[in-house]
Amino acid sequence: MKKSLKIKSCPQVSNLKMDIDVNAATLSQLINLQQQYGDIFKINSNKNTPSYFINDPTLIKALLVKNHSNYKKGPGFERIKMLLGNGLIVSDGETWRRARTMIQPTFARQNIHKLVQQMLVCSQNRALLWDKLITKNQLINITEEMSEFALELILKSIFGEDYDVLIDKGNENPFAFLSKDSTRDLSVVMKMRNLRNHILSIITNRRQLKREATNYDFLSMYLKAEDKSGNKFTDVELIDEIITLIVAGYETSAGTLNWAWYLLSTHKDEEEKLYQEAKPIFTDLNTLNIETINSMSYTQAILEETLRLYPPVWLFSRKTTNDDVLEGYEIPINSNLFISPYILHRSKQFWNNHDKFNPERFNQRSEAKKINSAYFPFSLGPRRCLGEYFSFLEMKIHLGYLINKYRIVHTQDNKPQLNLGINLRSSNDISLQLEPR
Template sequence: MSYFLLVLCALLIVWFARMILGHVKWWRYLWYLRTSLPGPPRHWLLGNIPTLGTGEVSVHNTIRYFKDYPDLYVLFFGPFRPGIVLTNIEYIRTILKSTEPKSPNYLFLFDWIGDGLLLSSGDKWFKRRKMLTPAFHFDILKSYVPVVNDVSHVLLDIWQEHADKGTSFNVFDYISLFTLDVLLRCAFSDHSSSCLAEKDNNPYVKAVHGISQIPRQRFRFLPYHINWIFKLSPMGRRFHQYVRVLHEYSEKAIGKRRKQLLEEGSASLSKKYVDFLDILLSAKDEDGNGLTDVEIREEVNTFMFEGHDTTASGLCWTLYCLAKYPEHQEKCRSEVKELLSNKDDVTWEDLNKLVYTSMCIKESMRMYPPVPLYSRQLSQDYTLDGYKLQKGSVVTVNVNGHHHNPRIWPDPEKFDPQRFSAENAKTHDSFAFIPFSAGPRNCIGQNFAMNEMKIAIAHIINRFRIEVDPLQKTERVVALILRAKYGILLKLSSL
């Protein structure tokens, strides 16, 4: 007995010593960040929270910091929570070329999307990425073009009422439903309801709309960062109600389709196109193992999250830029009119011919990146030109600041689609334009999103002339996606 107690005491002493040493190491690192790395002035208790600002102030501060700190800078959220923002393109390249996991802030999404492609790391992420890559092959994306055309026609018919009235309206409300409709039809080909027509009358649509707002609200209220406080709050209860609706819908669809495959085999897939769910059900790893129903649910919900508001943001800001700069809108329209002169729909072959339209979409995403921030948590120590970043640190790539960095983009506040002409694009660093991130953890669905935006824009400007509401207040809000605080108010007129 005495021997057992001796061993137990020794283990406790070792554990306690390691804990103390770990804390000492972290405190020394905090002191190093405070005294040796550059950054804006901070309050002793609140850190940089009072000076960061919100909305447009925050955006302008970010751009100013990129000018003031050419390599990196440190922000403190309170006295003990540092965040390192990279501004040097070589440092950004180093982190994005790695497979470092997402920062803990993304864990706010975990109960919804689980440990899928977005949140997983290490071998699990690598395996999942390899299994899902075929889902975004060109042959699969080609089959989705008619889906986007069909949903675009529904959108245009609804917008025709606004054009007839001659009144401005917030396009984000509709575009968000548009992208959700496209995703549902591409994920579940037997999905028959229309998000645009039903709006929030559909429980699934209501849940997706509701849940996508909550992580942003939770992030802004520090007490809700603590899980048990959040779960007991009205917002937390609402979040988990949405999660139940979304999980039940996905599980029901997965079970139904798996049963069809078992009973009917490949004959059950004899439909217009193979959807995302079909691909997940048939995916196999190197050992011939497929995904479980829970793993499929994780990837379906990740697909809905990553492709919904992000694409909607990109589309809305592109429409805003085309409305604000009518000369570029006219160039796009001439290109589209030539392609659609004798037909109603955009074809797969047309997508590569929408050259100027693509340039305008990319320039819009440079100025207004749909995902303005990427954060990673380091799994190892890094030394970047003498700056020491310790394992466990959260580093951020501020895409909005990066896309407005005058060292990379001359005259960055000017809307100039020619930056993305074939000739000029050759001179770009591959990590200069990163709306879909870059490196091995880049957005797996970026071609899907670009195709969707090109088709939607083509249909819209082929029928309508777009103008900015003269009373439009364009104040950006930086969150999970880049939003307009007061919406994006546009006015349409039929051609």
């Protein structure tokens, strides 16, 4: 039998305050501790619920893939549960397994391809607005624009024609607060509860119509989905899953695009290379198709590098449901384990010029090996993100279409600070000056 390995404790911070929502001081403390204590260490001395931080790719893989059945979601997820209900991101055990099996087919590539036109239309909607702002010599608030873009797209992808009905009624978009208000406190929880009624009325309507939506949308797939006993989602389950999809699907992509625009605005050569790749693909939109979009390898590398430097899910956690041995380390039941893609993605140990924006590293073979082990913006294993392919397609179409229309002339001078909430955001909005090409 393998000898058990000793986990170091860090006495001077024997109760580091950890939640999903920590501040910049905790992040720098964690970075310092990791440099001092290595890739697994204990961060609190609570006997019943000890907490560990792990930063080693092999241990992380063991936790998320090989030994995943000994873990459930950890601290921080209760707060997300207040916001989302018991949807896929927070549920565990049989509830999660059943929902995941029912939802997985919705995200098959051939289904996501049916949303390419929506992705283009939402990108074109941004350009309609940007043209007006540019004519008036105004800056584009990229942070706000990325939220609007990603929210419009996810809502149209979920509700299809019902989204237009909702907006056409002349009502204020009941989902608008999500992109306008970045706080995720109790007031938002209350607004979320109001949203449930809107979603329920759409669901009830669809169920009564008893016909398929004309165009593909996520809601019709969720309505059709059956578990192995032939049961469908109840209304409450459906609402939880839809809210989960809205929040999971828009904040992450909006944040990534926000950082991507910022990085491009400060890296002229990379902006030019992106433009050169996009030009032949987006100049004649009649020739745009899934093959040409998937051929955008440089754009893909830009997005992967943005996700390395600014992973939206920058910290997450698990809790042991049984005693576990993680690659020789004994982890008792009820322990909390924290992983930070942000810290791992910037480790000198795994990445050359770790703080440098260098998309090429994702197209270079020598780095590919490392990518497999020290890179996981979408998590790993059975709980890996379901929206990965959707988000790369939407982000490639968005960047490709808009960079082919506009050149970045100026960015703000000060470097944006990090807002370390549930998602990694910029603490102030990023504004850019653009001009038509």
